[in-house]
Amino acid sequence: MEHQSAVLPASYGWVLLAILSVIWILLGMYWGRRAKSVEGFMLAGRNVGLALGTATAMATWVTSNTTMLAPQFAYELGIWGMIAYSTAAFGLLLFAPLAKRIRALMPKGFTSGDFIRLRYGKSTWHLFLVISIFYGFTWLISMGMAGGILLNALAGIPYEVGMSVILLVCVVYTLFGGLFAVIGTDYIQSLIILIGIVIVGAGVLSYADFDTSYTHLVDERPMLISVMLPAAIMAIFNNLLFGVGEIFHSNVWWSRAFAMRRGVGKKAYLLAGFFWLPVPIAAGFIALTSGALGINVTSPDMVGPLVAANVLGKIGAMVVFVVAFASLASSVDSLLAATSDLITEDIYRKLINPKASQETLRKASAYIIVGLGLAAWLVCLPRVGTLATVLFFAGPMVGACIWPIATGLFWKKANTRGALWGMLSGSVVGLFAYFELGWYTASLIGAAVSMVVVLIATAVSRHEFDWRRLDEKHPELEGRVESR
Amino acid sequence: MMFSRDFFTFLVAAALVLTGAGAVTLIALWIRDMIKGKVW
Numbered sequence: 376m377e378h379q380s381a382v383l384p385a386s387y388g389w390v391l392l393a394i395l396s397v398i399w400i401l402l403g404m405y406w407g408r409r410a411k412s413v414e415g416f417m418l419a420g421r422n423v424g425l426a427l428g429t430a431t432a433m434a435t436w437v438t439s440n441t442t443m444l445a446p447q448f449a450y451e452l453g454i455w456g457m458i459a460y461s462t463a464a465f466g467l468l469l470f471a472p473l474a475k476r477i478r479a480l481m482p483k484g485f486t487s488g489d490f491i492r493l494r495y496g497k498s499t500w501h502l503f504l505v506i507s508i509f510y511g512f513t514w515l516i517s518m519g520m521a522g523g524i525l526l527n528a529l530a531g532i533p534y535e536v537g538m539s540v541i542l543l544v545c546v547v548y549t550l551f552g553g554l555f556a557v558i559g560t561d562y563i564q565s566l567i568i569l570i571g572i573v574i575v576g577a578g579v580l581s582y583a584d585f586d587t588s589y590t591h592l593v594d595e596r597p598m599l600i601s602v603m604l605p606a607a608i609m610a611i612f613n614n615l616l617f618g619v620g621e622i623f624h625s626n627v628w629w630s631r632a633f634a635m636r637r638g639v640g641k642k643a644y645l646l647a648g649f650f651w652l653p654v655p656i657a658a659g660f661i662a663l664t665s666g667a668l669g670i671n672v673t674s675p676d677m678v679g680p681l682v683a684a685n686v687l688g689k690i691g692a693m694v695v696f697v698v699a700f701a702s703l704a705s706s707v708d709s710l711l712a713a714t715s716d717l718i719t720e721d722i723y724r725k726l727i728n729p730k731a732s733q734e735t736l737r738k739a740s741a742y743i744i745v746g747l748g749l750a751a752w753l754v755c756l757p758r759v760g761t762l763a764t765v766l767f768f769a770g771p772m773v774g775a776c777i778w779p780i781a782t783g784l785f786w787k788k789a790n791t792r793g794a795l796w797g798m799l800s801g802s803v804v805g806l807f808a809y810f811e812l813g814w815y816t817a818s819l820i821g822a823a824v825s826m827v828v829v830l831i832a833t834a835v836s837r838h839e840f841d842w843r844r845l846d847e848k849h850p851e852l853e854g855r856v857e858s859r
Numbered sequence: 860m861m862f863s864r865d866f867f868t869f870l871v872a873a874a875l876v877l878t879g880a881g882a883v884t885l886i887a888l889w890i891r892d893m894i895k896g897k898v899w
Contacts, residue, residue, distance in 0.1 A: 409899065424897040426888035433881070454862050455868070497869070555899075562889070569882035576875045585871075589864040602860040650881035656874035663867075741868065 381531040382677075382684035383692040388530020391693065392537070394699050396544045398668035399560055403708075406559030407552015413733045416553030416740065417485060417716045418421050418634040423558060428643030431558045433650045434705035435627060436467060439521045442568065442695075442702045445659035446679030450584075450672065452610060453663070454597030459610040460655035462514055466618035467648035474640030475633040476784045480845045483636075487629035487780075488721035491794075493845050494783045496522065499795045504721055506798065507624060507778060510742040510769040512713035515707065515747065517766040519755040524702045529696050538755050541700070543823045545707040546748035549715075550741055551607020557708045564701040569650070571698035576657045578687045583664040591667040599663065610815055613770070617818040620773035623780045627713040661686075715743040771821030772798075778822070778829040787839040793832025801825030 381388075391560075410416040423431075441460070448456035481490060487507065492500035523538025548556045592600050622628045632640050662678040670685050672678045719740045724731055731739065758808035779794035805821025812820075892898045 419898065422899055424899065426892045427898060429888060430885050433885075454867065457870075495890040529884060562885070566882055566885060569878050569885070573879045573882070576871075576878070580871065580875065585868055586864065589867055593861065597861060600861045602862060646884070650878075650884070653874035653877035653881075656870060657878040660871045660874070676897055 381527075382531060382680045383530040383689065383696055385531040386671060387689065387693060388526065388532050388696065391530075391696050391700070392526065392532065392540060394509050394696065394705075396540060399544050400548050400636070401458075402563065403548020403556035404551045405640035406479065407548065407556040410551075410553040413736045413740070415555065416737060417712075417719070418630060418765055419554040419558055421634055421636065423631075423635045423639065425639050425643055425646075427558050427562050428639050429566040429646040429650070430630065431540070431631055431705075431709070432467060432628070432644055432647035434561040434568060435631075435709040436463070436622075436647065436651055436703075437565070437568050437654060437702050438518060438706040439525055439699055439702045441655060442572070442658050442698055443521070443676060443679055445655040446662035446682070447675045448610075448655070449599075449659035450662035450665065450675050450678045453596075453604060454602065454775055455502040455604050455608060456599075456610065456790055457656045457659040459608075459617045460616050460659065460671045461652050462611050462615040463618035463655075464648045464652040465615050466620075466622035466703040467651055469619055470622045470628055470632075471641045471648070473781065473784055474628075474635070474644050477629065477632045478635070478637060478640050480784070480842055481633070481847070483722045483847060483849055484629075484633050484845070485849075486717050487626045487719055488725075489847065490629070490780075490783070490845065492721070492725070493847060494683060494789075494840065495779070497793045499779070499791055499798065500721075502795065502798055503624070503776070504717070506769075506802065507626060507717060507773045508714065510621070510773055511627070511710055511717065512747070513766050515710045515714065515751045515770050516754050517543065518703055518707045518710065519751050520758065522707070523755065523758070525699050525703070526696075528674070529680055529692065529699065534758060535756065539752060541703050541707060542748050542752050542755070545704055545711055546744060549708050549711045550669050550744050553740075554630065554712050558631075558634070561705050561710060564705040564714055567701040568705070569654075571694045571701075572654060572658050575683045575687065575691060575698075578691060579661045579664060579682060582686045583668055586666045588667040592663060595666055613815045613818050616774050616777070616822045617767075617770045617838045618819060620770070620775070620777045620822060624773050624776035625713065625715045627709050630713045711744050715740055715747055718743050718747075767817070768806075768809065770816040771809055772802040774801075774805055774818035774821035775801025778826045782833060783831055786833060788833050788836045789829065789840070790832055790836045790838055793829040793836070796832065797825035797828040800828055826833055 455478045491503040522541035524533040525530040527535030661682045680695045684694045775798045782789035801821040801824045803823045805817045808820040809817035
């Protein structure tokens with residue numbers, strides 16, 4: 376494939392990179408001053424309000440994939456491609472009632488691992504940790520690689536430098552401020568993302584003649600506006616289930632459910648879902664104007680920035696750069712915080728050092744954040760794999776977690792046998808489908824197999840779970856919490 | 860069968876308006892939380 380040249384002069388890219396890095400680190404450290412206890416560091420004091428709660432859920436789910444791959448989806452799969460991408464919002468919308476339930480059942484919970492351990496026992500918990508940490512780490516790697524590739528493609532910044540800077544900046548402010556820093560910066564990043572997308576979209580809309588664009592599509596690429604495009608319609612279901620699986624199981628979303636003040640979680644996730652829903656279309660449609668504008672697209676993954684730069688010049692390219700950096704940072708920081716929480720709470724505290732003091736846990740958490748950042752950096756350095764494939768590998772496994780988690784939160788008769796075998800069989804069959812049938816079937820099949828197993832096991836079970844068992848106390852961490 | 864030009868235009872316009880509305884709502888919510896002292 377022919378190389379697509381950068382859309383922004385390198386000098387502009389370096390200046391923007393430096394400014395944004397300093398801003399995120401300073402803001403992260405400013406908000407992070409509140410994190411004086413383990414609970415404050417891991418869960419932002421469990422008092423996060425509706426504005427910050429909504430913004431952090433929305434911004435974390437807007438990754439660089441959303442802002443950069445949405446135009447590629449539109450360019451390759453047309454109108455259905457944009458709509459398919461939008462269905463990932465259903466993960467946030469469907470998690471809303473779960474967030475409320477989680478906060479009610481586990482007012483002192485820390486991680487999604489806590490829930491699986493208390494609800495389904497150790498075997499399921501161990502399997503869940505493998506899936507969840509694998510997923511968190513592959514997402515982190517995919518974001519690190521995406522950062523390097525994007526900054527290189529946008530401004531010619533060397534891949535190794537861009538990737539290292541994005542990881543380093545996020546490690547530094549997450550290290551100092553934990554979830555306080557992550558949620559605070561997420562708020563600013565969510566505004567940058569939404570406003571940036573509207574600026575670029577409105578600019579393209581006012582410049583490109585829509586009639587000409589549509590006529591060009593009818594003449595040159597009619598499949599993109601076809602009502603029947605089978606690959607895109609399959610992508611809808613896969614995207615929807617992958618998104619639901621990712622959100623239902625991942626500690627990124629559970630930690631926010633624990634962090635939001637009582638009564639906020641459900642509203643915040645619903646609002647975040649509605650705010651997220653139009654983003655892939657608003658960011659993606661510009662790709663469909665590329666033909667009418669006469670833009671030569673040699674790398675489909677760069678079609679969005681190319682159109683923005685062609686229509687809006689350097690300003691457009693700068694806006695895309697800032698939006699891409701904000702999208703990356705809002706996801707990388709959340710992954711660092713949530714995955715380190717999972718390792719600190721579920722592995723270090725529960726398996727290695729159950730009597731660890733607050734100070735010891737805080738130190739362990741810091742080492743784990745640095746270790747995760749370093750491990751991700753080492754894996755990203757050789758630039759192996761493409762933007763999406765590494766993460767899609769986790770699709771069937773997270774799809775297999777949907778039913779054990781949803782039924783485990785609401786059905787008393789959901790049980791260990793169904794959860795364990797549902798996760799295991801769904802993952803195995805889903806991975807088989809991934810390799811034998813195609814990535815776009817993997818999550819669908821993984822979730823379907825897991826659903827059948829969970830439903831059968833629940834139907835034949837006579838055991839009823841006592842919800843009170845989920846309310847685990849942490850006396851060693853209580854009384855020193857800084858919530859107001 | 861193809862999506863009509865009007866549908867395409869509506870879809871894009873609605874997405875841009877809703878995205879902008881999202882930003883405005885987030886700012887309004889933050890101001891509300893500030894007034895109520897419920898930001899954190």
